[in-house]
Amino acid sequence: MTQHLVGTTEKKTAGTSGAKTPLTLLGLGAMGTALARAWLAEGHPLTVWNRTPARAAALVGEGARAGDDAAEAVAANRLVVVCLLDDASVSEALDGTDLAGKDLVNLTTTTPAEARARARWAQERGARYLDGGIMAVPPMIGVPGAGGYILHSGSQELFEEHRETLGVPAGATWVGTDPGFAALYDMALLGAMYGMFAGAAHAFALVRKEDVDPVALAPLLADWLVAMAPSVHRTAANLRSGDYTEGVVSNLAMQVAGTPAFLRAAEEQGVSAELLRPYFDLMRRRLAGGGGDEDLTGVVDLLVR
Numbered sequence: 001m002t003q004h005l006v007g008t009t010e011k012k013t014a015g016t017s018g019a020k021t022p023l024t025l026l027g028l029g030a031m032g033t034a035l036a037r038a039w040l041a042e043g044h045p046l047t048v049w050n051r052t053p054a055r056a057a058a059l060v061g062e063g064a065r066a067g068d069d070a071a072e073a074v075a076a077n078r079l080v081v082v083c084l085l086d087d088a089s090v091s092e093a094l095d096g097t098d099l100a101g102k103d104l105v106n107l108t109t110t111t112p113a114e115a116r117a118r119a120r121w122a123q124e125r126g127a128r129y130l131d132g133g134i135m136a137v138p139p140m141i142g143v144p145g146a147g148g149y150i151l152h153s154g155s156q157e158l159f160e161e162h163r164e165t166l167g168v169p170a171g172a173t174w175v176g177t178d179p180g181f182a183a184l185y186d187m188a189l190l191g192a193m194y195g196m197f198a199g200a201a202h203a204f205a206l207v208r209k210e211d212v213d214p215v216a217l218a219p220l221l222a223d224w225l226v227a228m229a230p231s232v233h234r235t236a237a238n239l240r241s242g243d244y245t246e247g248v249v250s251n252l253a254m255q256v257a258g259t260p261a262f263l264r265a266a267e268e269q270g271v272s273a274e275l276l277r278p279y280f281d282l283m284r285r286r287l288a289g290g291g292g293d294e295d296l297t298g299v300v301d302l303l304v305r
Protein backbone atom coordinates (compact mmCIF):
# COMPACT_ATOMS: atom_id res chain seq x y z
CA MET A 1 0.00 0.00 0.00
CA THR A 2 1.43 3.36 -0.97
CA GLN A 3 1.97 5.75 1.88
CA HIS A 4 3.36 9.20 1.29
CA LEU A 5 3.26 12.44 3.14
CA VAL A 6 3.27 15.29 0.70
CA GLY A 7 3.71 18.98 1.37
CA THR A 8 0.98 20.91 3.00
CA THR A 9 -0.92 23.35 0.79
CA GLU A 10 -1.28 26.59 2.69
CA LYS A 11 -4.31 28.78 2.11
CA LYS A 12 -3.95 30.63 -1.20
CA THR A 13 -4.52 34.33 -1.65
CA ALA A 14 -7.79 35.08 -3.47
CA GLY A 15 -7.46 35.74 -7.14
CA THR A 16 -4.12 33.99 -7.74
CA SER A 17 -5.44 31.08 -9.74
CA GLY A 18 -8.35 32.22 -11.88
CA ALA A 19 -11.85 30.78 -11.55
CA LYS A 20 -12.58 29.12 -8.25
CA THR A 21 -13.94 25.59 -8.20
CA PRO A 22 -17.62 25.50 -7.25
CA LEU A 23 -18.46 22.98 -4.55
CA THR A 24 -21.19 21.60 -2.32
CA LEU A 25 -20.83 21.23 1.44
CA LEU A 26 -23.12 18.98 3.46
CA GLY A 27 -23.10 19.71 7.19
CA LEU A 28 -23.16 23.10 8.85
CA GLY A 29 -22.22 22.30 12.41
CA ALA A 30 -19.41 24.24 14.08
CA MET A 31 -16.80 22.80 11.73
CA GLY A 32 -18.94 22.80 8.57
CA THR A 33 -19.83 26.46 9.10
CA ALA A 34 -16.15 27.38 9.51
CA LEU A 35 -15.28 25.46 6.32
CA ALA A 36 -18.11 27.19 4.44
CA ARG A 37 -16.90 30.64 5.49
CA ALA A 38 -13.34 29.83 4.39
CA TRP A 39 -14.47 28.79 0.90
CA LEU A 40 -16.80 31.77 0.58
CA ALA A 41 -14.03 34.14 1.66
CA GLU A 42 -11.85 32.76 -1.15
CA GLY A 43 -14.60 33.29 -3.71
CA HIS A 44 -15.62 29.67 -4.27
CA PRO A 45 -19.24 29.33 -5.43
CA LEU A 46 -20.73 27.27 -2.61
CA THR A 47 -23.92 25.26 -2.28
CA VAL A 48 -24.71 24.16 1.26
CA TRP A 49 -27.15 21.80 2.93
CA ASN A 50 -27.82 21.02 6.56
CA ARG A 51 -30.37 18.71 8.18
CA THR A 52 -31.59 21.66 10.25
CA PRO A 53 -32.11 24.25 7.48
CA ALA A 54 -31.95 27.30 9.81
CA ARG A 55 -28.20 26.82 10.14
CA ALA A 56 -27.77 27.74 6.46
CA ALA A 57 -29.44 31.15 6.77
CA ALA A 58 -26.41 33.20 7.82
CA LEU A 59 -24.25 31.59 5.13
CA VAL A 60 -26.83 32.40 2.45
CA GLY A 61 -26.52 36.01 3.60
CA GLU A 62 -22.77 35.68 3.03
CA GLY A 63 -23.13 34.38 -0.53
CA ALA A 64 -23.82 30.64 -0.27
CA ARG A 65 -26.73 28.96 -2.02
CA ALA A 66 -28.80 26.58 0.09
CA GLY A 67 -29.98 23.33 -1.47
CA ASP A 68 -33.60 22.37 -0.77
CA ASP A 69 -32.44 18.92 0.23
CA ALA A 70 -29.24 16.90 0.21
CA ALA A 71 -29.97 15.39 -3.21
CA GLU A 72 -30.40 18.82 -4.79
CA ALA A 73 -27.25 20.16 -3.14
CA VAL A 74 -25.24 17.15 -4.32
CA ALA A 75 -26.61 17.57 -7.85
CA ALA A 76 -25.37 21.18 -7.96
CA ASN A 77 -21.63 20.47 -8.17
CA ARG A 78 -19.13 17.81 -9.09
CA LEU A 79 -17.09 18.37 -5.90
CA VAL A 80 -19.09 17.41 -2.80
CA VAL A 81 -17.56 17.81 0.68
CA VAL A 82 -19.24 16.18 3.66
CA CYS A 83 -18.59 17.24 7.27
CA LEU A 84 -21.14 15.59 9.52
CA LEU A 85 -21.21 14.22 13.04
CA ASP A 86 -20.24 10.61 12.34
CA ASP A 87 -20.37 7.82 9.78
CA ALA A 88 -24.02 7.01 10.53
CA SER A 89 -25.02 10.61 9.76
CA VAL A 90 -23.13 10.41 6.46
CA SER A 91 -25.21 7.34 5.51
CA GLU A 92 -28.38 9.15 6.44
CA ALA A 93 -27.53 12.39 4.65
CA LEU A 94 -26.35 10.75 1.41
CA ASP A 95 -29.19 8.24 1.26
CA GLY A 96 -31.19 9.03 -1.88
CA THR A 97 -28.55 11.29 -3.45
CA ASP A 98 -27.14 10.53 -6.91
CA LEU A 99 -23.38 10.29 -6.56
CA ALA A 100 -22.59 9.14 -10.10
CA GLY A 101 -19.78 11.26 -11.53
CA LYS A 102 -19.21 13.09 -8.23
CA ASP A 103 -15.96 13.68 -6.37
CA LEU A 104 -16.89 12.97 -2.77
CA VAL A 105 -14.60 14.23 0.00
CA ASN A 106 -15.64 13.04 3.44
CA LEU A 107 -14.17 15.12 6.28
CA THR A 108 -16.32 13.47 8.94
CA THR A 109 -14.37 11.81 11.77
CA THR A 110 -14.63 8.04 11.31
CA THR A 111 -12.58 4.92 11.94
CA PRO A 112 -10.18 3.58 9.27
CA ALA A 113 -12.53 0.63 8.60
CA GLU A 114 -15.51 2.97 8.21
CA ALA A 115 -13.48 5.12 5.79
CA ARG A 116 -12.51 2.10 3.68
CA ALA A 117 -16.11 0.87 3.61
CA ARG A 118 -17.29 4.38 2.68
CA ALA A 119 -14.77 4.48 -0.19
CA ARG A 120 -16.12 1.18 -1.57
CA TRP A 121 -19.69 2.43 -1.04
CA ALA A 122 -18.95 5.63 -2.99
CA GLN A 123 -17.20 3.73 -5.78
CA GLU A 124 -20.21 1.41 -6.15
CA ARG A 125 -22.31 4.54 -6.67
CA GLY A 126 -20.01 5.87 -9.39
CA ALA A 127 -18.21 8.50 -7.30
CA ARG A 128 -14.51 9.12 -6.83
CA TYR A 129 -13.68 9.29 -3.12
CA LEU A 130 -11.23 10.96 -0.77
CA ASP A 131 -11.38 10.56 2.95
CA GLY A 132 -10.24 13.29 5.31
CA GLY A 133 -9.40 14.03 8.90
CA ILE A 134 -9.46 17.59 10.18
CA MET A 135 -6.54 18.42 12.47
CA ALA A 136 -7.92 21.77 13.54
CA VAL A 137 -10.64 23.31 15.66
CA PRO A 138 -13.11 25.72 14.01
CA PRO A 139 -11.27 28.98 14.93
CA MET A 140 -8.18 27.66 13.12
CA ILE A 141 -10.08 27.20 9.85
CA GLY A 142 -9.30 29.77 7.14
CA VAL A 143 -6.54 31.28 9.27
CA PRO A 144 -3.11 30.88 7.62
CA GLY A 145 -0.41 30.03 10.12
CA ALA A 146 -2.90 28.85 12.78
CA GLY A 147 -1.29 25.41 12.67
CA GLY A 148 -4.28 23.42 11.48
CA TYR A 149 -4.21 21.02 8.57
CA ILE A 150 -6.46 18.49 6.91
CA LEU A 151 -5.32 14.94 6.20
CA HIS A 152 -6.53 13.28 3.02
CA SER A 153 -6.23 9.75 1.69
CA GLY A 154 -7.38 7.94 -1.43
CA SER A 155 -6.46 8.58 -5.05
CA GLN A 156 -3.49 10.95 -5.25
CA GLU A 157 -4.63 12.03 -8.70
CA LEU A 158 -8.00 13.08 -7.31
CA PHE A 159 -6.30 14.87 -4.41
CA GLU A 160 -4.04 16.78 -6.82
CA GLU A 161 -7.05 17.74 -8.95
CA HIS A 162 -8.72 19.39 -5.94
CA ARG A 163 -5.63 20.27 -3.92
CA GLU A 164 -6.08 24.02 -4.25
CA THR A 165 -9.73 23.97 -3.19
CA LEU A 166 -9.13 21.47 -0.38
CA GLY A 167 -6.23 23.60 0.89
CA VAL A 168 -8.38 26.70 1.40
CA PRO A 169 -9.72 25.95 4.93
CA ALA A 170 -6.36 24.66 6.21
CA GLY A 171 -3.26 23.08 4.71
CA ALA A 172 -4.16 19.94 2.75
CA THR A 173 -1.91 16.93 3.30
CA TRP A 174 -2.19 13.63 1.41
CA VAL A 175 -1.15 10.58 3.44
CA GLY A 176 -1.64 7.65 1.09
CA THR A 177 -3.78 5.82 -1.44
CA ASP A 178 -5.39 3.65 1.23
CA PRO A 179 -8.63 5.54 1.95
CA GLY A 180 -8.40 4.47 5.59
CA PHE A 181 -5.11 6.27 6.22
CA ALA A 182 -6.48 9.77 6.86
CA ALA A 183 -8.77 8.31 9.55
CA LEU A 184 -5.90 6.19 10.89
CA TYR A 185 -3.62 9.22 11.24
CA ASP A 186 -6.52 11.27 12.61
CA MET A 187 -7.25 8.69 15.32
CA ALA A 188 -3.54 8.38 16.16
CA LEU A 189 -3.05 12.14 16.49
CA LEU A 190 -6.30 12.77 18.34
CA GLY A 191 -5.57 9.81 20.63
CA ALA A 192 -2.24 11.41 21.54
CA MET A 193 -4.08 14.68 22.12
CA TYR A 194 -6.41 13.00 24.61
CA GLY A 195 -3.39 11.56 26.41
CA MET A 196 -2.07 15.10 26.71
CA PHE A 197 -5.45 16.36 27.98
CA ALA A 198 -5.48 13.54 30.56
CA GLY A 199 -2.02 14.57 31.78
CA ALA A 200 -3.10 18.20 32.01
CA ALA A 201 -6.23 17.22 33.97
CA HIS A 202 -4.03 15.38 36.49
CA ALA A 203 -1.71 18.39 36.79
CA PHE A 204 -4.55 20.84 37.45
CA ALA A 205 -6.23 18.43 39.89
CA LEU A 206 -2.99 18.17 41.86
CA VAL A 207 -2.87 21.92 42.56
CA ARG A 208 -6.63 22.41 42.77
CA LYS A 209 -6.92 22.60 46.55
CA GLU A 210 -3.74 24.62 47.03
CA ASP A 211 -3.22 28.33 46.85
CA VAL A 212 -2.07 27.99 43.25
CA ASP A 213 -3.66 29.98 40.47
CA PRO A 214 -4.32 27.59 37.57
CA VAL A 215 -3.65 30.52 35.25
CA ALA A 216 -0.12 30.71 36.67
CA LEU A 217 0.43 26.98 36.16
CA ALA A 218 -0.87 26.96 32.58
CA PRO A 219 2.13 28.59 30.82
CA LEU A 220 4.56 26.34 32.68
CA LEU A 221 2.47 23.33 31.72
CA ALA A 222 2.19 24.34 28.08
CA ASP A 223 5.92 25.07 27.79
CA TRP A 224 6.78 21.75 29.44
CA LEU A 225 4.53 19.77 27.10
CA VAL A 226 6.04 21.55 24.10
CA ALA A 227 9.57 20.87 25.40
CA MET A 228 8.83 17.16 25.81
CA ALA A 229 6.92 16.70 22.54
CA PRO A 230 10.05 16.13 20.39
CA SER A 231 10.67 12.89 22.35
CA VAL A 232 8.29 11.28 19.84
CA HIS A 233 11.10 11.46 17.27
CA ARG A 234 13.30 9.24 19.47
CA THR A 235 10.40 6.82 20.01
CA ALA A 236 9.81 6.66 16.26
CA ALA A 237 13.49 6.10 15.48
CA ASN A 238 13.69 3.30 18.08
CA LEU A 239 10.53 1.66 16.74
CA ARG A 240 12.01 1.75 13.26
CA SER A 241 15.43 0.37 14.27
CA GLY A 242 14.09 -2.14 16.78
CA ASP A 243 16.77 -1.07 19.26
CA TYR A 244 14.87 0.54 22.13
CA THR A 245 18.04 1.34 24.09
CA GLU A 246 19.44 3.64 21.40
CA GLY A 247 19.67 7.30 22.48
CA VAL A 248 17.97 6.69 25.82
CA VAL A 249 18.10 9.73 28.07
CA SER A 250 15.93 8.67 31.03
CA ASN A 251 15.88 4.92 31.37
CA LEU A 252 12.82 2.91 32.33
CA ALA A 253 14.31 1.51 35.55
CA MET A 254 14.85 5.03 36.88
CA GLN A 255 11.39 6.17 35.73
CA VAL A 256 9.60 3.20 37.32
CA ALA A 257 11.48 3.82 40.57
CA GLY A 258 9.98 7.31 40.57
CA THR A 259 6.36 6.27 40.02
CA PRO A 260 5.47 5.59 43.71
CA ALA A 261 6.24 9.24 44.47
CA PHE A 262 3.65 10.33 41.90
CA LEU A 263 1.08 8.03 43.50
CA ARG A 264 1.95 9.25 47.01
CA ALA A 265 1.75 12.88 45.89
CA ALA A 266 -1.70 12.26 44.40
CA GLU A 267 -2.79 10.62 47.67
CA GLU A 268 -1.41 13.55 49.70
CA GLN A 269 -3.26 16.04 47.54
CA GLY A 270 -6.52 14.09 47.70
CA VAL A 271 -6.40 13.41 43.98
CA SER A 272 -7.32 10.17 42.21
CA ALA A 273 -4.38 8.68 40.32
CA GLU A 274 -6.74 6.88 37.93
CA LEU A 275 -5.33 8.67 34.89
CA LEU A 276 -1.70 7.85 35.76
CA ARG A 277 -2.05 4.30 37.03
CA PRO A 278 -2.71 2.47 33.74
CA TYR A 279 0.40 4.00 32.19
CA PHE A 280 2.54 3.26 35.25
CA ASP A 281 1.29 -0.36 35.15
CA LEU A 282 2.49 -0.69 31.56
CA MET A 283 5.88 0.81 32.49
CA ARG A 284 6.25 -1.72 35.31
CA ARG A 285 5.28 -4.63 33.02
CA ARG A 286 7.91 -3.59 30.52
CA LEU A 287 10.51 -3.31 33.26
CA ALA A 288 9.58 -6.77 34.56
CA GLY A 289 10.07 -8.05 31.01
CA GLY A 290 13.67 -6.80 31.02
CA GLY A 291 13.31 -3.32 29.51
CA GLY A 292 15.14 -1.40 32.23
CA ASP A 293 17.72 0.10 29.85
CA GLU A 294 15.07 1.29 27.44
CA ASP A 295 13.10 4.51 27.48
CA LEU A 296 9.29 4.24 27.22
CA THR A 297 9.17 2.87 23.66
CA GLY A 298 8.46 -0.69 24.83
CA VAL A 299 5.04 0.39 26.09
CA VAL A 300 3.98 0.59 22.44
CA ASP A 301 4.52 -3.14 22.00
CA LEU A 302 2.56 -3.94 25.15
CA LEU A 303 -0.43 -2.11 23.69
CA VAL A 304 -0.41 -3.93 20.35
CA ARG A 305 -2.53 -7.07 20.68
Ligand code: FVH
Nearest residue numbers: 027028029030031032051052084085089092108109134137
Ligand atom coordinates in the same frame (compact mmCIF):
# COMPACT_ATOMS: atom_id res chain seq x y z
N1 FVH B 1 -15.51 20.92 16.09
C1 FVH B 1 -14.33 20.40 16.40
O1 FVH B 1 -13.62 20.90 17.24
C2 FVH B 1 -13.82 19.14 15.74
C3 FVH B 1 -12.42 19.35 15.18
C4 FVH B 1 -11.88 18.11 14.48
C5 FVH B 1 -12.89 17.54 13.49
N2 FVH B 1 -14.19 17.40 14.10
C6 FVH B 1 -15.12 16.58 13.32
O2 FVH B 1 -15.82 17.33 12.33
C7 FVH B 1 -17.11 16.74 12.14
C8 FVH B 1 -18.17 17.81 12.31
O3 FVH B 1 -17.99 18.41 13.57
P1 FVH B 1 -18.81 19.70 14.02
O4 FVH B 1 -17.95 20.43 14.96
O5 FVH B 1 -19.31 20.43 12.86
O6 FVH B 1 -20.01 18.99 14.82
P2 FVH B 1 -21.42 19.59 15.24
O7 FVH B 1 -21.33 21.05 15.48
O8 FVH B 1 -21.93 18.74 16.34
O9 FVH B 1 -22.32 19.38 13.93
C9 FVH B 1 -22.75 18.10 13.52
C10 FVH B 1 -23.32 18.19 12.12
O10 FVH B 1 -23.78 16.88 11.74
C11 FVH B 1 -25.20 17.00 11.38
N3 FVH B 1 -25.86 15.75 11.67
C12 FVH B 1 -25.81 15.03 12.81
N4 FVH B 1 -26.54 13.91 12.68
C13 FVH B 1 -27.05 13.91 11.43
C14 FVH B 1 -27.89 13.03 10.69
N5 FVH B 1 -28.33 11.91 11.23
N6 FVH B 1 -28.20 13.36 9.42
C15 FVH B 1 -27.75 14.50 8.86
N7 FVH B 1 -26.97 15.41 9.51
C16 FVH B 1 -26.62 15.10 10.78
C17 FVH B 1 -25.70 18.15 12.21
O11 FVH B 1 -26.89 18.62 11.64
P3 FVH B 1 -27.97 19.43 12.55
O12 FVH B 1 -27.92 18.84 13.95
O13 FVH B 1 -27.53 20.86 12.51
O14 FVH B 1 -29.25 19.20 11.88
C18 FVH B 1 -24.53 19.14 12.06
O15 FVH B 1 -24.54 19.74 10.79
C19 FVH B 1 -17.25 15.62 13.17
O16 FVH B 1 -17.00 14.39 12.54
C20 FVH B 1 -16.18 15.94 14.19
O17 FVH B 1 -15.69 14.81 14.85
C21 FVH B 1 -14.74 18.62 14.65
